Amino acid sequence: MPAPPGSTPPPAAVVALPGGRDYAVHFDPLAELARHLREAGLRGPRALVVTDETVGPLYLDAVRAALGGAGWDVEALAVPAGEASKSVGQWSGVLDWALRLGVDRQTPVLALGGGVVGDLAGFAAATLLRGLPLVHLPTTVIAQVDSAIGGKTGVNHATGKNLVGAFYQPRFVLADPATLQTLPDRELRSGLAEVVKHALIADAALVERLERDWDQLLDRDEAVLGRVVRDAAAVKVGVVAADEFETGDRALLNFGHTFGHAVEREAGYGALTHGEAVALGMRAAVHLSASLASGRVAGVLPAPFDRADALVARLAPPALDAAVSDDALTDAMQTDKKRTSRGLRFVVLDDVGRARLAEDVPADAIAAAWRYARGE
Ligand SMILES: NC(=O)c1ccc[n+]([C@@H]2O[C@H](COP(=O)([O-])OP(=O)(O)OC[C@H]3O[C@@H](n4cnc5c(N)ncnc54)[C@H](O)[C@@H]3O)[C@@H](O)[C@H]2O)c1
Numbered sequence: 463m464p465a466p467p468g469s470t471p472p473p474a475a476v477v478a479l480p481g482g483r484d485y486a487v488h489f490d491p492l493a494e495l496a497r498h499l500r501e502a503g504l505r506g507p508r509a510l511v512v513t514d515e516t517v518g519p520l521y522l523d524a525v526r527a528a529l530g531g532a533g534w535d536v537e538a539l540a541v542p543a544g545e546a547s548k549s550v551g552q553w554s555g556v557l558d559w560a561l562r563l564g565v566d567r568q569t570p571v572l573a574l575g576g577g578v579v580g581d582l583a584g585f586a587a588a589t590l591l592r593g594l595p596l597v598h599l600p601t602t603v604i605a606q607v608d609s610a611i612g613g614k615t616g617v618n619h620a621t622g623k624n625l626v627g628a629f630y631q632p633r634f635v636l637a638d639p640a641t642l643q644t645l646p647d648r649e650l651r652s653g654l655a656e657v658v659k660h661a662l663i664a665d666a667a668l669v670e671r672l673e674r675d676w677d678q679l680l681d682r683d684e685a686v687l688g689r690v691v692r693d694a695a696a697v698k699v700g701v702v703a704a705d706e707f708e709t710g711d712r713a714l715l716n717f718g719h720t721f722g723h724a725v726e727r728e729a730g731y732g733a734l735t736h737g738e739a740v741a742l743g744m745r746a747a748v749h750l751s752a753s754l755a756s757g758r759v760a761g762v763l764p765a766p767f768d769r770a771d772a773l774v775a776r777l778a779p780p781a782l783d784a785a786v787s788d789d790a791l792t793d794a795m796q797t798d799k800k801r802t803s804r805g806l807r808f809v810v811l812d813d814v815g816r817a818r819l820a821e822d823v824p825a826d827a828i829a830a831a832w833r834y835a836r837g838e
Pocket residue numbers: 514515516517520543544545548575576577578579581601602603604605608609610611612613614615624641642643644645646649652736
């Protein structure tokens with residue numbers, strides 16, 4: 463039966479990759495999961511769901527209901543919620559669980575949750591039997607616009623974040639916009655940091671909508687939040703398709719992250735959310751962009767950096783702990799794995815909606831950026 467006019471869902475964004483590995487990012491209810499599995503050529507009866515102890519009680523029933531009716535046999539594992547679960551120990555635990563259940567090369571692994579579950583389950587899928595089909599069911603803004611798209615999977619190591627992992631693309635992503643309604647406010651705002659990042663580096667029209675619709679976004683107006691999340695995800699889709707293995711422009715997604723990772727590390731993991739650290743990092747990165755464009759910057763930033771700064775300010779970045787020195791932060795940046803042999807690389811804005819990589823950045827410009835991020 464043809465769909466009534468106006469009711470056809472917009473086509474999913476497609477991550478175009480060589481070797482027949484294209485995959486879709488669907489924004490659809492979880493109830494549609496069985497259809498999407500079938501359309502992606504995935505077959506049962508068994509499916510493994512990895513989730514966390516917060517998301518499981520909220521959405522596992524919906525996944526079971528969607529799959530049970532279609533003849534799938536669902537096995538689920540919930541890890542503790544939070545970054546600490548992105549560990550070698552939890553990864554090994556997922557492997558033990560899956561291998562004990564008995565999996566074959568066709569058994570799909572479904573990652574139901576935020577970026578932590580996506581990175582952990584993704585790495586388990588990449589490594590089990592040299593690769594089981596992976597499906598992301600992202601339930602946070604960060605996961606829907608960023609971590610579920612692009613194939614970076616992995617866990618943390620005592621030496622640093624994300625140091626053990628693999629590029630492993632999912633077979634598809636199914637992001638249910640309704641799941642964002644249960645996110646705690648702090649997590650919603652953290653996710654909006656990545657949305658602001660995507661807008662600032664690549665989508666001036668999205669910047670404009672964020673400026674206009676910010677209050678509705680914070681109120682989780684479904685239409686506004688849904689459209690913003692789709693558009694921010696589209697930025698990631700485009701960047702990944704152009705540069706799967708981060709040899710070029712994919713690095714632009716690290717805007718605010720060279721500073722942000724240092725903040726995260728020095729504040730102590732868990733003290734700030736990733737998004738809060740990135741928001742602070744973007745404040746510094748916008749200042750650095752202005753310095754590189756127009757020399758020394760004191761006081762108010764010149765256009766167009768003032769506009770980028772005002773958008774970042776809406777994220778209400780937390781104050782940087784006064785006990786953490788600028789030197790410690792700069793040292794922490796040196797250990798960030800994104801450094802190159804030529805020195806630290808920073809992503810800077812040329813304009814609102816346009817970014818580039820900067821190398822050989824003068825130390826005084828970095829110091830000035832830290833002072834700005836501190837509100838000095
Ligand atoms: N792979 C990538 O390309 C990539 C990109 C960006 C971030 N990341 C990683 O993602 C992680 C951060 O992701 P995150 O912010 O989603 O973290 P997260 O997975 O820890 O989720 C944040 C919190 O929200 C809870 N939660 C998730 N969905 C919920 C929902 N719908 N309702 C209520 N509570 C919910 C979780 O239980 C958790 O406590 C970091 O580890 C980061 O390194 C990876």
